[in-house]
Amino acid sequence: MGAFDRRSILVGAFNGLFFALPAAILQRTVFSGTALAGVMLAIVFFAGALAGYAAARPLPPHALPHGAAAGVVTFCGAEIVYLIATRNFSEPLGLLIGIILFALIFASLGTIGAMVAVSRGARTR
16 A cells, blocks of 8 residues: 555545444344335445545545545445354355445445545635
8 A cells, every 4th residue: 555545544434434334234134124224225335435535535645546445445344344243154256246346336436435525625725
């Protein structure tokens, strides 16, 4: 992580995990099969964009990759906590493919959040 500012990524991931962890656990356990599961999923996706926004808000030199990295760290943190809580490792190949696909989705969400932070930072200066 030579070109990355670790502090920015960790701050972004912490902000994203603040929303993603409780929402992911509730979505997959308590609200499973209800209408609120979709709301919790939307909150988890919002957390990925929020992580990218928070990582890029101090305007590091490469803001968009910082946002993408914060989004991926947010997803990985929430997924690890969920896997530990549920102990569900039934199909490892499917789990790996799902993790890769959702990591790409969260990288995209983090990049979108970083784009918003950069555009807001450019307007205020």
